[in-house]
Amino acid sequence: MSATPPANRWLRVDAWRGLLRDRPIIPLVGLLVLLVVVIELADPGIVNPEWASVILRASVPLAILAGCQTLTMLTGGIDLSVAAVASMAGFVTATLVNSPGGVIEGIAVALVAAALAGLLNGIGVGVFRVHPLIMTLGMSFVVLGLANVWQLQMVQTGAGVPSSLRTLGTGTFLDVLPYSLVVFVPLMLLILLGLRRTGFGRLLYAIGDNPVAARLSGARAWQVLIALYVISALMAAIAGLLITGLTNTASVSLVDTSLLPAVAAAVIGGTSILGGRGGFGGTIVGALILTVLTALLTVLGLPEPTRQVLFGAIIVVVAAAYTRVTAES
């Protein structure tokens, strides 16, 4: 776009690049539609409202966890403690189901515990400059350990996934729209608005793009990072509650398998792991793509190891293609 293209072919590539760079969500939606078409071809009749509902229910918690990654990755960070925090939140709520305060008390305790973990992450990253990868990885072990302690303490009180969480996780309006959207849609709007229209959102991008420039403009990164990691942990806790309800399971390692897909969804959705680029819209599509891809690999009836290899390979190819194509020439 800067130099005169030498041939027609380059014109086309440049045009594509321009499109992908300015509207990264378009090719992503295209990929999602393609996957849906392929799954319909592989198993005709599978794509119907009920199927869509299953996909949505599975995608919602993944999209929230991927949202944690998106927000932290915008600043050049990452949050690897989300799985432990999410599992802990669901587990704590389940163990407190018979407490006087019931579900509300359980959720409140879970959210406070999550916020504390996030606060420590934020202090570590923002004040003590520990690399986010290390800080949140360490925090995930701490949270897991404490959840195990809690498990030993609460073993005799009797526990179970509260029915309200089960309903929230699995219920649907008219057999199509999952109840979890009641939580997800407001959260989504809040994040989308927050990133575009608030000073806080702007600072996330600014710190990720160029921390020196942000500092020279008077931004104190530690304040932003502390708030960010608390928000991330609270979102993780909400996702954990939904997953606990969806699977009707409470375990200290329930969400572990979703951690890396959450990172992958954010990356596929166009958020740069180096910071400064991306957004939540792409991440939601990325989460849908991963969920549909999992469904597709299952439908194809491939053996588990093959599915895993394909899943990994596809993530790498999509993310690499994305980076190449959207990079400034």
Place this chain on the structure above:
Amino acid sequence: MTITATDLMLEATGVSKTYGAVVALRSASLAVRPGEVHALMGANGAGKSTLVKILTGAVRPDGGRIAVRGRERTVHSPAEARRGGLVSVYQEPSIIPDLDIRANLRLTDTPLEPFRHWLAELGLGDLDLSSMARRLPLASLRIIDLARALAIEPDVLMLDEMTAALPANLTERVLEVVGSRRGGERSVVFISHRLSEIASVCDRATVLREGETVGVVDVTAGSDERIVELMLGQIIHEMPAVAEATAGHRGTGATPRLAVRGISSGTKLRDVSFDLYPGEVLGVVALEGQGQDELFDILAGSERPGSGELLVDGSAASFRHPADAIRAGLVYVAADRAEALLMQRSVRENIALPFTARIGRWGLIDLGAERQKVDQAVTKLQIDARAGSEVRRLSGGNQQKVTIARWVAGGVRTMLCFDPTRGIDIRTKQQIYLLLRDLAEAGAAVLLYTSELKEVQLVCDRAIVIFGGRVVAEVGAVDADEATLLRAAYHLRSDAPMPEQVAAAVVDAASVDRPPSEVAGGPEARG
């Protein structure tokens, strides 16, 4: 006996290099004889570093011819240049901090015995070679770098500001060693801002100005002035004066907007004091690395001074973070745009960045008000924001204007500009000068460091000159012509011969075909 081209150790002719729209080298030439210590001189941005990088293969030239010992060669990489006998020691030592010295030597295949010999010559004979590089002070690393270069006996050794920031005793040893190379078989190209060093060790000096070789001078007593005159060239007023600089803004008894009192910082800044008044543009003039970077970092809140005091509007201020300086009304425009801009974000977000920096402003943005402020600033600075969705797609000049617009949008009380016109086109420069004058007229105080001395008379009401971390002169705009400033920047006396007197001599010295009788050192010295 005459010197012919084949007798030259190194000969570069017509070397040119452009970076985008910026011409770094127009037509540079350099001829170094065997056994000669040859100075390469030029004011900031004259192209010295580019020429050295081209000679050592770090940068590819656009044109020109380079010959070593009479044979033409193209150098593609520093390693290749090294094999060809050209070795350069840069200001930043090229030593890997996480390896010990012995391992660093092994990396470059440096013979150990000669290395030890040179190290001893340079005054570091007792160095333990198994010490980790990162544990050693910077000065020692630079000496090690030099000893390593000497140990492989290069035909041409290039020293780029080797003595800058070295302690006096080491500087002396370095000069001794460099001086001892005179009359041998090999040559040294010596770059330094210190004319006294040039006088003590160099045989001849090649002077660059605006990317061109403008003269070759025999270094003798009194050649300092010739060199300075060559660096200045004819002072061409290619730009009309932006405004009549008026030093009359200071009413008696007015409180300075910013008073700097005895600021020191390590060895870089020593007891710097000056006042900056509302309504004036105060220039800061200095050669590279005289402490101006540290001064601006301190004023902008990025660094804390070792000692001294800052007074803003008469009351003491201490900045722990740039946010504190901004709150006190001191805003900073960095020379390095990569440092100041969010390259992947829009012009609008870049300009609006300071608006939302404070925690109280993290909430919803009033987009209408923001757009109004941003648009005003964009119009005022005439930023071409057509490619504004990502700042990295803008031209350098427009990028620089964005860094200024950011502060203009919020209203300026005190602006600290560090070389804001470096590497941008002349039209944008003009716009920036006008803007700085406008700001001053409107009552703002502007501190302007500039590496282009011409700018001082165009924009500033007066200027201070910093040399070796101290303020060595203050010059009113009327007297702040390039010659005066450059003399002051080199810390030369101002009663030196005037241009008319040396002009004739300069013409002689600049001519390339010089009679052999002028050859310093002389061919017989080569044995």
